[in-house]
Amino acid sequence: MNLVLASASPRRRQLLSDLGISFSVLPSDFSEEGVEGLAPESQALALSRGKALSVCERLSDGIVLGADTIVVLGEDVLGKPKSPDHAREMLRRLSGRSHRVITGLALFHVEKGRIVHETGGYEETRVHFRDLTEEDIDRYVSTGDCLDKAGAYGIQGLAALLVERLEGDYFNVVGLPLVRLDKLLRQWGISLMQLGTEGNSSTASPA
Secondary structure, X not given: OOEEEOOOOHHHHHHHHHXXXXXXXXXXXXXXXXXXXXXXXXXXXXXXXXXXXXXHOOOOOEEEEEEEEEEEEOOEEEOOOOOHHHHHHHHXXXXXXXXXXXXXXXXXXXXXXXXEEEEEEEEEEXXXXXXXXXXXXXXXXXXXXXXXXXXXXXXXXXXXXXXXXXXXXXXHHHOOOHHHHHHHHHOOOOOHXXXXXXXXXXXXXXX
């Protein structure tokens, strides 16, 4: 089976690779504008679907996976910080509070250049941050790890020390809820376990 990840995210690629799944990477050129007025869950779904569809247009056969992760604090969606100072501001807001991480998933089955099946869904995890000192924030921001991540942190790195506890799927916070993805694929008679045991190593490669 030709699984295509419509994302340049190294974290999503790593998660699939760790399962031993063979897949290819074809980053999406989808514009993320125009979803700001939607509810957070709808935003994540619309973005994941838009990313996947833009890749479907360039594919003759395969299953395309689109994903998008957003961080929601109260009613505000926190995107990627525009600068180190912006990252510090986000982390101060997250300090000592809980927030939601929502990942939308979209799957399209393409045959002979035509979409024959579509499914999707989302996963939500609640993340509780510890009380952060200015030194904590400055040290983390100085790594530069925060600048390409929604909410200004990536839980799989040094920012693990910023998180007090989770309610829900850890891998969702990394960027790809594996159990939710598996449930969606099983609608088509496919499982991640099956794909992981069939492929001994990933063939992931950047486009």
